[in-house]
Amino acid sequence: MLKLFLRLLSILTGRTILPPEKTEALEQSLQRSREQNKALDQRLVDLRQQQQKMLSDLRTRHQQEADKWRNEISSNQTEMARLREQIAQLAQSTDQETLRQLTENQQLIEQLNWLSGTIAHDFRAPLRAIDAYSFFLDDELGDSAPAEAKSSLGEIRRNGKRLGVLIDGLIDFLRLSTCPLNRVNFDLGDAVRELLNMEFRGAPIHIDKDLHFPMKFDPELAVRMMKELLDNAVKFSAGVEDPKITVRKVSDSELEITDNGVGFSSEHSDKLFRLFHRMHGNDEFAGEGIGLCIAQRIAGRHGLTIGLHRVGNLTVASLSVTQP
DSSP states (O other): OHHHHHHHHHHHHTSOOOOHHHHHHHHHHHHHHHHHHHHHHHHHHHHHHHHHHHHHHHHHHHHHHHHHHHHHHHHHHHHHHHHHHHHHHHHHHHHHHHHHHHHHHHHHHHHHHHHHHHIIIIIHHHHHHHHHHHHHHHHHHGGGSOHHHHHHHHHHHHHHHHHHHHHHHHHHHHHHHHSOOOOEEEEHHHHHHHHHHHTOTTSOEEEOTTOOOEEEEOHHHHHHHHHHHHHHHHHHHTTSSSOOEEEEEEETTEEEEEEOSOOOOGGGGGGTTSTTOOSSOTTTSOOOSOHHHHHHHHHHHTTEEEEEEEETTEEEEEEEEOOO
16 A cells, blocks of 8 residues: 555655665665765875875985985095095105106216216226336346246236226116117117127038018117127137027017027026126036126016026027017
8 A cells, every 4th residue: 555655655746665675775875985985085084195195205315315325425526536635645755756767867877977987988098097107117137037027917908908998898787777769669689690600600600591570679779789798608608519599489478589508507596687797607508698698688678577587408598578
């Protein structure tokens, strides 16, 4: 009856009138929708708060990172400024030290040149006087002089001449130590071939036809250095039955001169390049112990080292490049 009444009322009013149970169901559904909307609103509020917190944290981290980088950049700039100052001070100190060394070297060269001049003139004057007066005395005494006196005068003159040779050697060494270098592209093989044609014609020296050892060298000093080394090999191999001297290229940075001469004792190995040091007695071989010292000095000024050692019955003089 209630349903019929509600239908009739709906027809008369033109509106849908629901029965109580449906109305209650709709109200419950509406209530649930409101609660869901409220929960969604709360969730939205929470999400906004989380978003704001995340943005705030992100801004804070970015600010902290920016501050950190600013501090590091500032610290690096300070360190760079300090390093620049140190480099400038070091450069200034290096320039001053270089200038000081150049000044000292120039002064040393001037002193060596002065010493060379002094030796060449002041030392030779009394030496010439000793030689001249001993000659005059010997001539004045003639055959009437005692044999012992004649022998003493001869010994005075002989040692005077030897002292003159030593003075010449010392002057030569000083000159080669201080003279300006005219370094050009030069082949040491050409220096050896020139010496074989000019100084050592007929000497038992073997050299490969294709021997080439190019480097930056003063040509005049290159020839002098090789002359001293070859002269040393020829002199000490002259007394053997079948003398053999070989000049060969070991590598792009090493040249060797070998000979089968008498060699030297290992006891003298640390003294081979000392000025006026002789490996043998005066009565065995000529020379005053100057040649090897001069050769080493020339080599050193051109970035080379000279080694001298025995390998079996051979004496090996090696020229090695130590500087480009």
